[in-house]
Amino acid sequence: QVRLHQWGTGLLKSSDTLSLSCAVYGGSFSGHYWTWIRQPPGRGLEWIGETNHLGNSDYNPSVKSRVSISLDTSKKEFSLKLTSVTAADTALYFCARRVSAFTGYGPPYYYMDVWGNGTTVAVSS
Amino acid sequence: EILLTQSPGTLSLSPRDRATLSCRASQTINNNYLSWFQQKPGQAPKLILYGASTRATGIPDRFSGSGAGTDFTLTISRLEPEDFAVYYCQQFGRSPYTFGQGTKVEI
Numbered sequence: 001q002v003r004l005h006q007w008g009t010g011l012l013k014s015s016d017t018l019s020l021s022c023a024v025y026g027g028s029f030s031g032h033y034w035t036w037i038r039q040p041p042g043r044g045l046e047w048i049g050e051t052n053h054l055g056n057s058d059y060n061p062s063v064k065s066r067v068s069i070s071l072d073t074s075k076k077e078f079s080l081k082l083t084s085v086t087a088a089d090t091a092l093y094f095c096a097r098r099v100s101a102f103t104g105y106g107p108p109y110y111y112m113d114v115w116g117n118g119t120t121v122a123v124s125s
Numbered sequence: 126e127i128l129l130t131q132s133p134g135t136l137s138l139s140p141r142d143r144a145t146l147s148c149r150a151s152q153t154i155n156n157n158y159l160s161w162f163q164q165k166p167g168q169a170p171k172l173i174l175y176g177a178s179t180r181a182t183g184i185p186d187r188f189s190g191s192g193a194g195t196d197f198t199l200t201i202s203r204l205e206p207e208d209f210a211v212y213y214c215q216q217f218g219r220s221p222y223t224f225g226q227g228t229k230v231e232i
Contacts, residue, residue, distance in 0.1 A: 112172065113172050117169055
């Protein structure tokens, strides 16, 4: 059974750099996309971005100029860095695994099946 | 960006009722790229359906999904007490990948 454990700094000041990490226990590390999602207090979910072991990354334009997601394959960990944070970055941050399930015909299924428990990040001015 | 609009915003029902949740996309999405999640307060979202209609591992068969193109539906045939939560649809059809704003199913 695959499990994700995440950690990182929970209290930041404006202009700081947010840094979170997520460790993968069980399952394969390659062959999946590793993803970060966030949820501002009382609001819905926002996809931040993803990357895989081949270095293919994709980011939400809303944060693209400030974000990077990296992998440490040897440790089976991936990390999120978000620079120049403001109060608008205050949220519950989740890491997740995105599966690409090929059926042998037609397009693959894409879905996020395993999630971390979430890390609360608060940015003060 | 593909906008996903969920309706209703809140669904007030009782245990054993049938719940029907709608998700409408601003552009056509291949079914294989549409998921539904359940989220309870203070918890991570939990995958309920992927491929618009395939139940994730361990999800009971009272949950079902349908739809194609721009209109998708999550149906809970007979609500159990543990089903009261917020439900989100989500798409991988085009980046940036987006979520609907959520439907709260409350007692």
